[in-house]
Amino acid sequence: MGKVTFYGACGCVTGSCTHLRWGDTQILVDCGMYQGSDELDQRNWDPFEFTPSDLDAVVLTHAHLDHSGLLPKLAARGFTGPIYCTRPSRGLVSLILLDAGKIQEEQARYALKKGYSRYKDPKPLYTSEDANEALKLVQPLPFDQEREILPGIRICYRRAGHLLGAANVSITAKGSDGERRTWLFSGDVGRYGVPILKDPVSPDLVPDALLLESTYGDRLHEESNPKEELNKIIQETFARRGTVVIPAFALGRSQEMLYYLAELATEGQIDPATVFLDSPMAVKATRVYDAAVGEHDEELQELDDLVDPLAKDVFQHCSTVSQSKALNSRRQPAVIISASGMATAGRVVHHLAHHLPDERASVVLVGYQASGTRGRALQDGADTVSIHGRRVRVRAQIHTLAGLSAHADRRELRRWCAGLPGKARRLFLNHGEENARKALAAVLEEDGWPRAVLPFLGDSVPW
Structure with a gap:
C-alpha cells in the first residue's frame, strides 16, 4: 500500500528529498538544494521527478539549505499544501529562504554583468517572491506532540540537536483496512555534549522503517579543544x-x-x-x-x-x-x-x-x-x-578545526540507534557519501540491525 522513493542525498550529503506514498496520499520529507560540483548543481535546475501540485504536504526536518532550499521552486511549480516544521525552525527557514532567493537573483545579475554564464540571459533558480510564497505555506508544530496532519497520517517531531529546531520525525500512516506503518526519519543527527543546543533525542518507538543519515558513518571525530x-x-x-x-x-x-x-x-x-x-x-x-x-x-x-x-x-x-x-x-x-x-x-x-x-x-x-x-x-x-x-x-x-561538526560521527550514530527501544524491520542509509554509508551499514549490522539498503537516486521501495 505504501512506497518510498529517494530523490536526493543518495551517495552525497546535499539535496535531501524523500517521497512517501500511502494509498492516494503523497508526502515529501525535505526538499533540499544540491551543493557541490557542477553536476550536482545542475540537479537543482532539473524538473522534479514528481508533480508538485499532487503533493499533500511537505514535512521539513530542519532549516539548512540542503534540506529546505528548493521549497521556493516547489511552490513556484504548483505546490500549495502545508509545509510542516518545528516552531524554532520557522524563524530560521524564513531567513534562509529569503536570503537564498536574494542570492539567486544576485548571482544571475553578476553572471550577466561578468559574462561567465553559458547562457546569454541567465535567470535565477527562483526569486525572493517565490521564497515568500513558499513561506506562506509553513505551519510550525511543537516538539514531542503527535499531530494528525492528513486523514490517517500522524507525525511527531523530536529534537535532533544539529541546529536550532532540527528534528527527527516519525510518520505513522493508517489505512482504511487497519494496516499501519511507521517511518522514522532521523534528519541530521547532532552531537552529544556540545555547546548551545540540547542533545539529540532517540524516539521511544520501534518504527517499521528507519531512514538514517550517514554523513560521518565512516569516521570518529577527534578529541579536541x-x-x-x-x-x-x-x-x-x-x-x-x-x-x-x-x-x-x-x-x-x-x-x-x-x-x-x-x-x-x-x-x-x-x-x-x-x-x-x-x-x-x-x-x-x-x-x-x-x-x-x-x-x-x-x-x-x-x-x-x-x-x-x-x-x-x-x-x-x-x-x-x-x-x-x-x-x-x-x-x-x-x-x-x-x-x-x-x-x-x-x-x-x-x-x-x-x-x-x-x-x-x-x-x-x-x-x-x-x-x-x-x-x-x-x-x-x-x-x-x-x-x-x-x-x-x-x-x-x-x-x-578537528572535531568541530554539527553531525554525529559513527559512534554517536550507533548511540542514537541504540537509544531506540527496538530495531526497525527495514533500514535505509542516505545523506552520506558511499564510503560512509557502507561503513555505517557494516557496524550497524554488527549491532544486530538488518542489512541496510543504500538507495540510489530515484530508487523506489514498496512498503
Whole structure:
C-alpha cells in the first residue's frame, strides 16, 4: 500500500528529498538544494521527478539549505499544501529562504554583468517572491506532540540537536483496512555534549522503517579543544599581520564560532574590535537563537548573555555590501566570519578571492566540506580554485578545526540507534557519501540491525 522513493542525498550529503506514498496520499520529507560540483548543481535546475501540485504536504526536518532550499521552486511549480516544521525552525527557514532567493537573483545579475554564464540571459533558480510564497505555506508544530496532519497520517517531531529546531520525525500512516506503518526519519543527527543546543533525542518507538543519515558513518571525530585551536590559529596569523577567514554556515556554525570567540574576548585573548561578522543572515539567525531560550543547553543558560556581542555591537557587523567590500581594503589583521560554510556562494567567496593569494592569511574550515565544493578543494590541498570564472592561487594557510561538526560521527550514530527501544524491520542509509554509508551499514549490522539498503537516486521501495 505504501512506497518510498529517494530523490536526493543518495551517495552525497546535499539535496535531501524523500517521497512517501500511502494509498492516494503523497508526502515529501525535505526538499533540499544540491551543493557541490557542477553536476550536482545542475540537479537543482532539473524538473522534479514528481508533480508538485499532487503533493499533500511537505514535512521539513530542519532549516539548512540542503534540506529546505528548493521549497521556493516547489511552490513556484504548483505546490500549495502545508509545509510542516518545528516552531524554532520557522524563524530560521524564513531567513534562509529569503536570503537564498536574494542570492539567486544576485548571482544571475553578476553572471550577466561578468559574462561567465553559458547562457546569454541567465535567470535565477527562483526569486525572493517565490521564497515568500513558499513561506506562506509553513505551519510550525511543537516538539514531542503527535499531530494528525492528513486523514490517517500522524507525525511527531523530536529534537535532533544539529541546529536550532532540527528534528527527527516519525510518520505513522493508517489505512482504511487497519494496516499501519511507521517511518522514522532521523534528519541530521547532532552531537552529544556540545555547546548551545540540547542533545539529540532517540524516539521511544520501534518504527517499521528507519531512514538514517550517514554523513560521518565512516569516521570518529577527534578529541579536541576547538576554542584553543582557533585561538592558536588567530595568534599565529595576526603575528604574520594576516587575516583569518572563516567560511561558516549562517545557521548554527556561525553561532558556535561566536560562542568561542566571545569566550576568547572575555578572557582577553583577542580584541573584539578585530572580529567581523560579514553575514546579515547570521546576525538575524543569532537573534533567533537568543530568543529560543527553551532550546538552550545548560551551558548556554548559565551564560545567557554569551551571544549578546551580536546585539551590543561588541563584534563588528557588515550589514551592507560596501561594508563587506571595505574589509578587503583593511590593512590591520582581522577575523572574518562569512557564509557560506562550503565556500560555494555568498560574501565569503569575495574574501577568499582577496585573501587566498596572501601567504600571511589563514582560512579556517569549520564544517563538513562536501565533495566538489570549493571548501573541499581547499581542504584537499588544491593549488588553485576557481572563483567567478578565474583561477585563484592558494598561498594562504588552510586549517580544519578537528572535531568541530554539527553531525554525529559513527559512534554517536550507533548511540542514537541504540537509544531506540527496538530495531526497525527495514533500514535505509542516505545523506552520506558511499564510503560512509557502507561503513555505517557494516557496524550497524554488527549491532544486530538488518542489512541496510543504500538507495540510489530515484530508487523506489514498496512498503
